[in-house]
Amino acid sequence: MSRTITVGLDGSPESRAAAEWAAREAQLRGLPLKLVQVWEPMPEPVALAQILGAETRQYWTERFPRESAEGLRQRHPGLDVTTEQLTGRPAEALTRAAQDAELLVLGSRGLSGIGGFLVGSVGLAVVASTDHPVVLVRAGAQATDEHKTDAAGIPSTATPFHPVVLGLDIGEPDETLIGFAFDAAARRKAPLRVVHGWNPPPYFAYGMPLDAGTHQSLAQGDATALTRVLRPWREKFPDVEVVEESHFGSPATLLIDASREASLVVVGRRIRRAAIGVHVGPFTHAVLHHATAPVAVVPHD
Structure with a gap:
């Protein structure tokens, strides 16, 4: 190559x-x-x-x-x-x-x-x-779209980059995807905003109530897992400021919202070597069609 x-x-x-x-x-x-x-x-x-x-x-x-x-x-x-x-x-x-x-x-x-x-x-x-x-x-x-505004409220290539935004599934985190996002943020000297969207386990959809305490416990568990996944990458890229966001809701919607103040959005696509036809997955498909910043799709196993 x-x-x-x-x-x-x-x-x-x-x-x-x-x-x-x-x-x-x-x-x-x-x-x-x-x-x-x-x-x-x-x-x-x-x-x-x-x-x-x-x-x-x-x-x-x-x-x-x-x-x-x-x-x-x-x-x-x-x-x-x-x-x-x-x-x-x-x-x-x-x-x-x-x-x-x-x-x-x-x-x-x-x-x-x-x-x-x-x-x-x-x-x-x-x-x-x-x-x-x-x-x-x-x-x-435009190049200025990727940068923050100056003192006069005008975007300029002389001002810092907006964050690089990474959409991450902590259930199946991939090193290729995470490494690409950290590298992109490091090259831009920009923060890396890692967005993870979570939803309750499926059995809550079948009548089991989700009270405030359970919701808080689930949220804390996902936030802790996100921190654990990113810890070695923070050590590998100590100069990259990392902002961790674990929210309840649709991952695609959260990432599309975050794209409005991003220099680059990074998403993954699982490689399907034996599949027939075109497959990008509903999450990546939605982000590609609606994100307002450039979107990098990183294939991984």
Whole structure:
């Protein structure tokens, strides 16, 4: 695997935002940036109709990637930017590209009036198929969105980053997921906000009352378990400020709420090697569609 930050670029506003985010991430990690454009061959009858003129095709296959790379180099001095064009179905080509990168970045389109974002079939297929982390960036995302406001109440890249937010299931904590979140927070010199949502055991849904004392006991038990899971990571990353949050309620809802003041949201996806079809899980699916910050999906066993 080559150590690059790779971004899928197709000219859309969301892919341009993803490219800018990927450039900033590449600089944080001290890695080169690769712009990948996927050219999907047309069916022969369409190709014969010559709907796409030669000049238009030349622009999208040659000039656009080159101009995009040049613009990123100018806006991010010192960044090593390369381009690559792949042929085939976008989801399959981008999944292969993810396997050869440290991180793949894709765009997600905003849904006006709905308050969420659209992760299309290509993005979902890539997230569900690759064994490497994928970051989804919404259209219109700005570098200043990731930072706190200054004394005048204006966000600025000169101010500290908003926290990195990690959604964590303490019943099955994974080291790859936790390590990714701590590393992201350390690189940004940002706090790590670990959000865990819990609900009473299933038997409380069948008539057993949940009194205040039992609720408090369950809450304390989950909070203690969260502290225990994070203790060795606090020791490994002593400079990272960690904020632990264990709340009663839907984990997805809690994480979506936390995303409003986050520089990055980190969630996991269990790898299903024998499964058929696209699987990202209802929790990750909800966060991908409704989080307002970039979302990193980290696959794990």
